[in-house]
Amino acid sequence: MTPASTDAFDALPAQPQVLLVDDDEVNLLLTGIALRERGFRMTEASSGERALEVLRAHAPDIIVLDAIMPGLDGFATCRAIRALPGFENVPVLMLTGLDDDASITRAYQAGATDFFVKATQWSLLAGRLHYLLRASQTRLELERSKAKLARAQDLARMGSFDWRRGEHGGLLMSSEALRVFGFGPHERLSLRSLLRMVPRDERRALMRQLHDAARSSSVLATDAPIVLLDGRQRIIHVDAEPEFDEHGQAAGYTGIVQDVTDRRQAEDKIRHLANFDALTGLPNRRQLIWRAERALEQARRLEHQFALLLIDLDRFKVINDTLGHGAGDELLVEVGRRLRACVRHSDQVMEGTLESAGMRSHRALEAVGRLGGDEFVALLPEVSADADAERVAERVLEAMHEPIFVGGQECFVSASVGVAIYPRDGTTVVDLLRNADVAMYSVKSQGKNAAAIYSPHLAGRGRDKLELETALHKAIERDELVLHYQPKIDVRAARMVGAEALMRWRRGGKLVPPSDFIPLAEDTGLIVPMSEWALREAARQVHAWQQAFAFDDSVAVNLSSRLFERSDLVEHIHRCVTAVNVPHRVIQLEITENNLMKELQNVIPSLHRLNEIGVEISIDDFGTGYSSLAYLTTLPISELKIDRSFVRELGITPQSSAVVTAIIALARSLGLRVVAEGVETLRQMEVLHRLGCGVMQGFLFSRPVPPEELQTWLEQTVLPRKAPWIGRATPNELPPDAPAAAGGARLLRFV
Amino acid sequence: MSATYCAPAPLDAAALARLRALDPEGRNGVLVRVLAAFETSLARTLGQLAALPDPADAAVVAGVAHTLKSSSASVGALHLASTCEELERRLRGTQAAVQRHEIERLIAVGEAALTTVRAMLRA
Numbered sequence: 001m002t003p004a005s006t007d008a009f010d011a012l013p014a015q016p017q018v019l020l021v022d023d024d025e026v027n028l029l030l031t032g033i034a035l036r037e038r039g040f041r042m043t044e045a046s047s048g049e050r051a052l053e054v055l056r057a058h059a060p061d062i063i064v065l066d067a068i069m070p071g072l073d074g075f076a077t078c079r080a081i082r083a084l085p086g087f088e089n090v091p092v093l094m095l096t097g098l099d100d101d102a103s104i105t106r107a108y109q110a111g112a113t114d115f116f117v118k119a120t121q122w123s124l125l126a127g128r129l130h131y132l133l134r135a136s137q138t139r140l141e142l143e144r145s146k147a148k149l150a151r152a153q154d155l156a157r158m159g160s161f162d163w164r165r166g167e168h169g170g171l172l173m174s175s176e177a178l179r180v181f182g183f184g185p186h187e188r189l190s191l192r193s194l195l196r197m198v199p200r201d202e203r204r205a206l207m208r209q210l211h212d213a214a215r216s217s218s219v220l221a222t223d224a225p226i227v228l229l230d231g232r233q234r235i236i237h238v239d240a241e242p243e244f245d246e247h248g249q250a251a252g253y254t255g256i257v258q259d260v261t262d263r264r265q266a267e268d269k270i271r272h273l274a275n276f277d278a279l280t281g282l283p284n285r286r287q288l289i290w291r292a293e294r295a296l297e298q299a300r301r302l303e304h305q306f307a308l309l310l311i312d313l314d315r316f317k318v319i320n321d322t323l324g325h326g327a328g329d330e331l332l333v334e335v336g337r338r339l340r341a342c343v344r345h346s347d348q349v350m351e352g353t354l355e356s357a358g359m360r361s362h363r364a365l366e367a368v369g370r371l372g373g374d375e376f377v378a379l380l381p382e383v384s385a386d387a388d389a390e391r392v393a394e395r396v397l398e399a400m401h402e403p404i405f406v407g408g409q410e411c412f413v414s415a416s417v418g419v420a421i422y423p424r425d426g427t428t429v430v431d432l433l434r435n436a437d438v439a440m441y442s443v444k445s446q447g448k449n450a451a452a453i454y455s456p457h458l459a460g461r462g463r464d465k466l467e468l469e470t471a472l473h474k475a476i477e478r479d480e481l482v483l484h485y486q487p488k489i490d491v492r493a494a495r496m497v498g499a500e501a502l503m504r505w506r507r508g509g510k511l512v513p514p515s516d517f518i519p520l521a522e523d524t525g526l527i528v529p530m531s532e533w534a535l536r537e538a539a540r541q542v543h544a545w546q547q548a549f550a551f552d553d554s555v556a557v558n559l560s561s562r563l564f565e566r567s568d569l570v571e572h573i574h575r576c577v578t579a580v581n582v583p584h585r586v587i588q589l590e591i592t593e594n595n596l597m598k599e600l601q602n603v604i605p606s607l608h609r610l611n612e613i614g615v616e617i618s619i620d621d622f623g624t625g626y627s628s629l630a631y632l633t634t635l636p637i638s639e640l641k642i643d644r645s646f647v648r649e650l651g652i653t654p655q656s657s658a659v660v661t662a663i664i665a666l667a668r669s670l671g672l673r674v675v676a677e678g679v680e681t682l683r684q685m686e687v688l689h690r691l692g693c694g695v696m697q698g699f700l701f702s703r704p705v706p707p708e709e710l711q712t713w714l715e716q717t718v719l720p721r722k723a724p725w726i727g728r729a730t731p732n733e734l735p736p737d738a739p740a741a742a743g744g745a746r747l748l749r750f751v
Numbered sequence: 752m753s754a755t756y757c758a759p760a761p762l763d764a765a766a767l768a769r770l771r772a773l774d775p776e777g778r779n780g781v782l783v784r785v786l787a788a789f790e791t792s793l794a795r796t797l798g799q800l801a802a803l804p805d806p807a808d809a810a811v812v813a814g815v816a817h818t819l820k821s822s823s824a825s826v827g828a829l830h831l832a833s834t835c836e837e838l839e840r841r842l843r844g845t846q847a848a849v850q851r852h853e854i855e856r857l858i859a860v861g862e863a864a865l866t867t868v869r870a871m872l873r874a
Contacts, residue, residue: 026789026822033773033781068817097817097839118821120769 013061015041016133021051021077022066022095027118031064034122040129048072052080055087062129062136063092065112067103075103075110082111089139091132150176157259163191163240164252173257180236180259182228197226217242217250223260234261279329280336283369288377291365292429295381298362299422307389308429309378310418310436311339311396314448316374319411321598327407332374334406335413338399339368342392343378377433386421386453393417393451400449414449416440425454465520471507472517472526476533480506483537484704485555487713488675488697491689494726496714498553498588500697501538502704503530522560531563536576538587541707543580548711556588556618561599564591564606573615584614590641591617593625600631611636618675623663633670640667642693644678650687657687664692685725700725757830757859759866766827783872789826790868793819797861806848812857813842819861828864 018040022028025046032042043060045051049072051065063081067074074094081087094107094115107115113136116128153159159177164170171194175185181197183189198206206224213220220240227233240255275287283291292308299306313335320328344366365381378396383389396417403410418440426432439454452458475481485499505512521527538555545551563569577584589610596603596619607617618639619627623646642663649656660676667674676688679698688696701723702713717723767782774781796815803811820835834857842849 024818024822025792026785026825029785029788030770030773030825033779033785037773068814070814070818120766120825122773 013133015039016061016129017041017043017058018129019043019045019051019054019058019060019063021045021048021064021069021074023047023069023071024066027066030120031122031125035126035129038122038126040126048074048077048080051077052084055081055084059086060090062133063090064116064125064129065092065094066118067094067096067100067107067115074112075106078107078110078112089136089143091136093128093132150174153256154179158256159258160254160256161240162252162254165250169252177257180257181226182230182232197228198224199227213240213242214250214253217244220253220255223264234259235264236260277336277370280333280370282336282340282376283367285369285371288367288369288371288379289429291367291369291379291381292377292432295362295365295379296422296427296429296432298365298381302362305383305385305421305423307378307380307383307392307419307421308432308436309380309389309393309396309451310371310420310433310440311376311378311415312417312440312444313374314414314416314444316413319406319413323407323409323411327411330406331404331411331413332370334404335374335400335415336368336370336376339376339378339396342395342399343368343380377436383421386419389419389421389453390451393419397449397451416443416448417451418443419451419453421453468517469520469524472505472521472524475505475507476529481530481533481537482506482706483534483541485541485707485710486697486704487702487710488556488695489701489725490695491685491725491728492694494718494721494723496553496718497695498556499710500556500558500590500704501534501541502558503534504704522562527560527562528566531557531559532572534558535573535587536579539576539580539582542586543582544707545711546582549714554586554588554616556590558590558592558620561591561595561603564603565599566606569606570609570613573610574613585616588616588618588639590620592620593622593627597625597627597631600628604635607636620677623659629666632666637672639673639675641697642674642676644698647676647678647684647688647698648680650684657691660688660693661691668692682725682728686728689728757856757863759863759870760830762867762871763827763829766825766829770826785826786868786872789822789828790865790872792822793861793865793868797858797865800854800858800861803849803854805851807851807854809842809845809847809849812849812854813839816842816857819857823864826868828867831860831864834860 016039018035020028020031020035020042022031022044023046028044028046032044036042043054043058045054048065048069051063052072065074065077069077072080078092078094081090081092091113092111094103094110094112095118096103096107096115097118104115113132114128116125119125153174153176157180159180160174161177162172164172171189171191173181173189178185178187178189181189181194195203195207202225206222209222210220212218219242220238223235223237225233225235237258237260238255239258240253243251243254245251275284275290276282277284295306316328316331319331344363346364346367362381366379368376368378371377378392380389380392396415400414403412405411418436418438420426420432420436420439422432425435435454438458439452442458443450443452482504483501484504485501487496488498488500489495490497503514503518505514505517518527521530534557538557542551542555559569566572573584573587577587591603610617616638617636618641619637620641621643622640624643640663642660646656646659646663650660651657664674666672673695674693676684676693676696677698679685679688679696679700681700684698685696685700702710702717705713718726721727770782770785771777796819800812800815816835816839820832820839823829823835824832838853838857
């Protein structure tokens with residue numbers, strides 16, 4: 001005997017196993033012989049009881065049961081067989097008498113698959129058995145594919161339904177469909193009760209849709225929100241096609257229902273990700289631009305003004321650099337939270353068209369969004385005057401007043417706000433954003449932490465800046481950059497002991513002051529090629545002076561930390577000096593104290609390598625920043641330059657001489673030279689000298705001059721000792737161990 | 752010996768031909784096996800009929816007639832088959848008791864068939 005077939009596509013068994021049950025021994029024998037003859041494998045049982053015993057151990061492919069038997073008759077046996085697990089669907093053929101109608105009916109009632117009138121025509125019986133086996137196989141396949149479909153539908157949270165029109169019609173749902181709605185497989189659900197699961201607000205629209213579809217017998221495809229009996233909210237997709245009867249009359253609908261809640265949520269999530277900034281949760285650039293475009297359309301149509309506020313945090317980079325990006329992110333989140341509170345912020349995801357929910361629907365566009373980095377935008381879809389936008393800008397600035405606690409410490413942030421108003425300041429979103437940007441930059445350049453409304457006058461300035469940037473790009477190739485030199489003077493010996501090179505830009509016959517183009521060069525990165533040029537030029541100049549008057553000192557070139565971070569700086573300097581055949585030591589590098597300390601870790605390797613090849617490092621603007629004294633003792637530096645601010649106050653405020661004294665003492669104990677900058681008066685010179693600083697720089701001696709003038713100055717002023725400062729400081733006034741005096745070790749010789 | 756007598760008649764040729772057709776070369780002794788089985792079963796049944804009380808239960812007699820009907824038809828004892836069929840039809844669904852003479856008639860027809868079959872088995 002074979003176990004129940006496991007594969008729906010199995011062929012029929014070659015020798016089907018038959019259990020034949022008959023109390024008539026002759027018939028049992030004869031039928032057995034006849035069916036064996038026809039390729040069946042037979043098991044015979046002479047009673048219903050015996051048959052049930054046999055089935056305990058074996059599963060035949062088909063059972064042939066005599067209807068009338070003493071004891072357990074065919075009907076009772078059939079019922080007992082159907083009750084056995086695994087025999088629910090095995091084909092049972094009931095053998096009845098020719099005119100025994102009652103038995104035929106009873107046979108079906110007892111669960112028999114079919115009946116056969118007892119006869120001696122064995123071929124007919126064999127044929128019927130084959131037919132039943134095939135039908136059973138087909139049924140099995142159907143059952144399996146139905147189960148697969150049910151499983152697939154179940155996985156897809158899908159089920160099918162039929163809806164018939166008319167009195168006897170109604171809704172018939174598969175058990176999978178019932179499950180979609182949270183019902184058991186045997187529950188009945190009417191269309192009415194189903195519609196009651198749709199929230200009232202949406203129900204009316206859905207019913208209208210159903211009516212419309214039914215009236216025109218059109219395909220129905222829609223999503224409907226429902227609330228399950230347990231209160232869960234789901235979204236059900238309904239897809240149905242009309243069915244027609246043989247007369248072409250609309251008979252009803254057949255279709256599927258599917259729970260698409262998860263897909264919807266995923267779609268919503270995707271839409272959210274595409275439109276909102278992941279960090280702050282605010283609308284992102286895309287969403288902001290979209291909203292601004294809609295606001296613009298509405299403003300144009302309804303002829304009102306709308307405002308764009310561009311909000312940029314001040315010094316955010318410093319916070320990011322010092323406290324780390326994590327803290328920077330935390331700060332942005334908090335700023336975003338505060339900014340939201342400044343407007344009637346709407347979080348609704350908006351795409352496609354703005355639903356026309358009344359004339360004032362554009363109000364829903366109002367929002368604060370993050371454009372990127374530390375830039376935010378507030379969109380005010382309707383303002384009646386500048387003052388409206390200004391009020392919001394004020395609110396924004398106020399919102400920043402409270403310190404923000406990030407990275408374990410309180411941070412004080414401020415913002416610069418630029419405002420542009422449609423239509424006056426632009427008629428496209430791009431123009432408005434650009435002009436808000438111009439206004440914001442004007443705030444930045446005037447000290448930050450304020451708001452400004454765009455004006456064409458500001459744009460002029462912006463254009464100037466752009467032009468300047470373009471021109472600066474070309475300045476190097478056009479040879480418009482020049483170096484001016486300011487001598488460093490050993491006042492006691494009345495000698496020049498070196499010079500500082502200062503960059504100037506000769507543009508269209510005018511000299512552009514460094515303050516106008518150095519920050520721009522820093523911002524744009526042009527400072528790198530410009531500094532490289534300065535190094536080359538300084539080396540060339542030293543060589544020229546050596547030829548002209550045996551110059552034997554160094555020229556100091558100012559470099560930003562950005563240059564020190566470049567791994568090829570040493571090599572570049574090497575190339576510059578060897579190209580003109582001068583030693584490395586003729587180049588000295590100045591870095592500001594602030595610059596050095598900010599990028600200390602990145603700069604230290606360069607400092608060491610430079611020091612090794614003989615290039616000395618001088619710290620500029622010393623005293624204005626926050627030097628780590630611990631680092632100062634280990635850094636390979638040679639010189640400190642006292643900031644001009646202390647020199648200016650010398651002899652006026654006692655504090656400044658205290659600072660200068662301290663710097664000099666520090667330099668002395670660290671074995672560093674000290675140079676005072678910005679010396680303009682004899683009095684300053686004398687005080688500095690008295691305090692122990694012997695090397696100075698300033699207008700008292702010479703302003704920065706073109707290289708040829710420096711030579712003239714030396715020849716006409718220093719050498720003839722004609723200047724008023726010469727002779728004021730005598731050697732014996734200096735402390736005997738002043739390292740400042742060491743700066744004068746190299747003598748000026750004239751050819 | 753029952754009161755009613757019935758003369759033995761030969762088995763139906765067509766039925767026998769069908770039986771022979773199941774074992775055309777007679778290698779499996781199908782005919783003999785079937786006849787032997789019929790003989791055993793018929794003898795036992797006739798004994799049961801003879802032992803029935805008077806009057807007998809219609810359902811019991813109808814059941815016996817039903818069984819005898821198909822087996823006798825199979826071996827070609829057509830008289831017995833038709834007798835059983837008639838009796839079964841008359842008794843099916845009735846509660847009435849069965850008269851002794853009806854049983855005796857059935858026994859007599861059965862004895863005749865038994866005689867024929869025994870003769871064939873001996874031959």
